[in-house]
Amino acid sequence: MNPTPSVREELQAYETSDVVIASVLEETWRAIVESRETATLDELHLCLVNPAVASPALKESKYFTQSCQALRDEKLIVINEQFLLEIEAAIRSFAQSESLLGCPYIKSDAKMFGLVHTIKSNLSRQLRRLRRQTQRSTAEPDAEQHLRHELALVTLFFMGHELGHFFSGHPRGQFAAFVDPDAALEQQIEDAVVKLCRHVDEFAPTQFDLPGFEQAADESSNVRRVAEEYRELDERRFGMQEAFFANEAQADEWANRIIIAHLEAVAKDDLIEAERSLYLLTRGVFVAALYTWYRDLDVFGRKLTGGSISDVSELTLAMAQGREQYIHAAALFGEHHRFTLLRAVLALETIMRAQTIWFDSPQSERSIHCEHDARAIATDLTLRREWWLSESLQRYFLLCISMDTAVKIANVGCATGWILNADNTRGSPQMLLMNFEAIDKAVNHLRRMQ
Amino acid sequence: MDETIVKKIKTEADKGIEAGNMRQTDRASLHFNNALNLAEDLEDERTRRDEISLLATLFEMYDFPDLALPAAEEAVELDRSLGLDSLLGQDLLTVGNAHSMMENTVKAEALFQEALEIFLKRDEWANAASASTNIAGIVANGGDIPRAIEILKTSLEYLVREPFDDTEINTRLTLLQAMELEGHDIEHTIENARLLCSRFWDKMTDMHRNVAREFVARAVERHPSSNSAAWKVETFPMLYR
Numbered sequence: 001m002n003p004t005p006s007v008r009e010e011l012q013a014y015e016t017s018d019v020v021i022a023s024v025l026e027e028t029w030r031a032i033v034e035s036r037e038t039a040t041l042d043e044l045h046l047c048l049v050n051p052a053v054a055s056p057a058l059k060e061s062k063y064f065t066q067s068c069q070a071l072r073d074e075k076l077i078v079i080n081e082q083f084l085l086e087i088e089a090a091i092r093s094f095a096q097s098e099s100l101l102g103c104p105y106i107k108s109d110a111k112m113f114g115l116v117h118t119i120k121s122n123l124s125r126q127l128r129r130l131r132r133q134t135q136r137s138t139a140e141p142d143a144e145q146h147l148r149h150e151l152a153l154v155t156l157f158f159m160g161h162e163l164g165h166f167f168s169g170h171p172r173g174q175f176a177a178f179v180d181p182d183a184a185l186e187q188q189i190e191d192a193v194v195k196l197c198r199h200v201d202e203f204a205p206t207q208f209d210l211p212g213f214e215q216a217a218d219e220s221s222n223v224r225r226v227a228e229e230y231r232e233l234d235e236r237r238f239g240m241q242e243a244f245f246a247n248e249a250q251a252d253e254w255a256n257r258i259i260i261a262h263l264e265a266v267a268k269d270d271l272i273e274a275e276r277s278l279y280l281l282t283r284g285v286f287v288a289a290l291y292t293w294y295r296d297l298d299v300f301g302r303k304l305t306g307g308s309i310s311d312v313s314e315l316t317l318a319m320a321q322g323r324e325q326y327i328h329a330a331a332l333f334g335e336h337h338r339f340t341l342l343r344a345v346l347a348l349e350t351i352m353r354a355q356t357i358w359f360d361s362p363q364s365e366r367s368i369h370c371e372h373d374a375r376a377i378a379t380d381l382t383l384r385r386e387w388w389l390s391e392s393l394q395r396y397f398l399l400c401i402s403m404d405t406a407v408k409i410a411n412v413g414c415a416t417g418w419i420l421n422a423d424n425t426r427g428s429p430q431m432l433l434m435n436f437e438a439i440d441k442a443v444n445h446l447r448r449m450q
Numbered sequence: 451m452d453e454t455i456v457k458k459i460k461t462e463a464d465k466g467i468e469a470g471n472m473r474q475t476d477r478a479s480l481h482f483n484n485a486l487n488l489a490e491d492l493e494d495e496r497t498r499r500d501e502i503s504l505l506a507t508l509f510e511m512y513d514f515p516d517l518a519l520p521a522a523e524e525a526v527e528l529d530r531s532l533g534l535d536s537l538l539g540q541d542l543l544t545v546g547n548a549h550s551m552m553e554n555t556v557k558a559e560a561l562f563q564e565a566l567e568i569f570l571k572r573d574e575w576a577n578a579a580s581a582s583t584n585i586a587g588i589v590a591n592g593g594d595i596p597r598a599i600e601i602l603k604t605s606l607e608y609l610v611r612e613p614f615d616d617t618e619i620n621t622r623l624t625l626l627q628a629m630e631l632e633g634h635d636i637e638h639t640i641e642n643a644r645l646l647c648s649r650f651w652d653k654m655t656d657m658h659r660n661v662a663r664e665f666v667a668r669a670v671e672r673h674p675s676s677n678s679a680a681w682k683v684e685t686f687p688m689l690y691r
Contacts, residue, residue, distance in 0.1 A: 096516050102553025104516050114479030115516075121480060125487055129520050136523060310476045373592050374555045 007061045010054070011047045011078070020131065020148060021048075021084055027152035028159060037254075037261045038163060043075045046159075050081040062172075069174040070162035077162045079155070085127060088151050089119045090291035091284055092130035095147060100394045101447070109311035109438050112294040117308075120295075146280060153277060154284035156262060157255055157347070164254025170247045174337075189417060190230035192330035194238050196413035197227045198245060199333055203410060206346065208403050213411040215418075226417040244336035252343055256350045263355055272385065278355050279388035282348055286395035289344035290402065296340075297405075300332050312405060312436040319409070320433045323420055326413040333410070341403055348396045356389060367450050368393040397449060401442040408434045452492050459488045459501055463508060470512040482509055482517055490524070499528035503537065506544045515551035522548055539568035539577055546584060559588045575612035579605040583621045590624065595632040602628060615653055622646035623658060626665045636672050643669055644685050651688045663689060 134144035165173030204217035215221035267274035301309030370390035466481035492498035506521035522544035529538035546561035569578035590598035675681040
């Protein structure tokens with residue numbers, strides 16, 4: 001009788017039968033092995049976990065992850081294959097439109113939620129159809145190669161974060177924690193307030209502050225004094241969470257370094273290919289961030305309202321139902337992770353600053369829009385390079401504008417303790433209606449930007 | 451087997467239409483997607499082609515170019531393998547429209563051109579006019595108004611050979627806009643507007659009428675007889691009665 005394989009053996013024995021994922025991981029692995037940033041790494045293992053075939057023991061083990069994780073002791077990075085496939089489906093869906101502004105999903109929140117529902121309802125079917133588009137005889141010859149390259153760069157971005165945990169000496173790290181559909185929403189006010197204040201502290205210095213809520217970011221304010229009282233209730237636990245949070249930020253910086261080193265290495269051989277890679281990376285990171293944000297909003301909306309929400313105006317009404325809604329909303333911000341959209345924004349800005357001169361150019365001489373005719377862009381490489389940059393910048397700025405909902409929730413959540421005290425003093429709650437901005441409004445802002 | 455699937459496709463498509471009409475876009479996309487999944491499972495290639503092509507047009511009408519594109523591309527592939535030339539041209543138009551809706555203009559123009567060539571070869575003049583007018587729209591958006599006007603005039607010549615009201619309305623409306631943008635000869639502009647309004651006013655949608663009203667008002671102002679109330683009533687009775 002064969003002995004039952006250990007969970008680790010099961011993990012190592014699994015090989016994907018998906019040719020796209022296999023080729024993407026091969027490309028990502030090659031980039032890691034060849035990177036100057038990973039030269040000191042003497043041993044590294046990469047394993048995939050597929051929840052569809054993994055044993056219950058593996059799913060309950062430390063090896064299981066919803067996204068991507070690092071286990072330093074075992075020099076091991078684990079990626080959830082379903083997560084990668086889901087990101088691939090989102091990337092291929094968005095790639096049907098060549099330009100950001102032509103993309104149907106950013107026309108409304110309902111379109112974004114529709115994409116999430118469609119992918120979640122039948123991922124394999126959806127992927128099969130999307131993959132078929134680049135296999136047709138009429139498809140552009142490089143389309144499939146570029147899409148795989150885009151997914152490989154996004155995977156390198158995820159893995160760069162995990163490698164960052166290794167290099168920073170963290171025993172364990174995980175790329176992201178998404179809203180768990182089966183877990184109860186946050187009920188503890190102290191946990192929610194302390195967590196959301198932590199996010200406010202990260203949002204405010206990066207220009208994602210909220211006018212009228214300056215006290216939330218001011219550590220000497222009354223708002224923060226109440227938050228500090230909550231923190232003192234379990235200083236040890238909150239201190240540990242802050243340390244984890246700092247670890248995540250450190251790992252993100254490593255991801256940026258690894259991506260920048262990769263793009264620089266590509267540029268040494270082929271400058272144009274490096275520019276195309278920057279564009280594809282931006283495109284992919286944009287999709288991964290926006291898609292997972294809407295997926296989280298969808299899960300959160302269902303848990304909060306008992307039904308699905310189709311646009312953020314419904315979230316506005318749901319959040320106005322009571323103070324406790326902002327406590328529940330802490331679930332949108334992961335466990336001790338940085339906020340996904342912010343991470344994407346900060347990473348893209350760091351990477352684009354390193355690879356382009358756009359941010360240092362005088363405002364009068366720069367624009368995020370490319371005015372060239374589509375036919376000219378298709379045939380003229382110089383114009384196409386300009387177009388790649390403007391498309392990348394548009395995605396970066398749309399993510400910045402899309403931070404609105406999270407910034408509002410974090411700030412109000414951080415101030416909730418103080419607001420509740422004020423309610424008690426007043427003897428009745430005061431109406432608080434926070435308007436969240438729909439994606440089509442964000443796109444309108446983007447169109448007006450220079 | 452296929453019959454049962456076709457019924458299910460209709461049910462899902464109807465649910466999608468109902469959700470779309472209620473502006474429940476997220477729900478509509480799920481039902482439309484279910485309908486497409488079912489259609490892809492049809493065994494008989496011709497039935498599969500017909501259902502998928504129909505769905506592609508429906509998705510386009512309900513502003514789902516992301517669903518219309520893969521569906522219409524599949525229909526095109528089936529048209530080619532089944533040797534359905536005329537339907538191939540029409541499905542190419544749907545693929546082109548889906549690309550156009552997603553601002554993939556170079557791809558859209560190439561597809562409209564391919565469809566146009568098929569229709570011209572087959573003497574299908576109304577379809578040729580439709581393809582040609584779509585090309586003109588892209589050319590106009592690209593800024594080449596004189597060329598767009600020439601293409602639109604060619605579309606009208608095709609429509610003389612085989613009239614088709616919807617395409618003529620679209621063609622003349624686009625021509626009206628293009629002529630204004632170019633500062634075209636006012637007599638020609640007014641004549642196009644007059645033909646559009648006198649022939650098709652009853653068949654035009656409210657949106658078309660509003661567009662026509664605005665453009666006609668501006669064109670009339672440029673005309674030497676603009677001060678003559680009698681001329682206005684005589685030329686555009688539906689607007690100046």
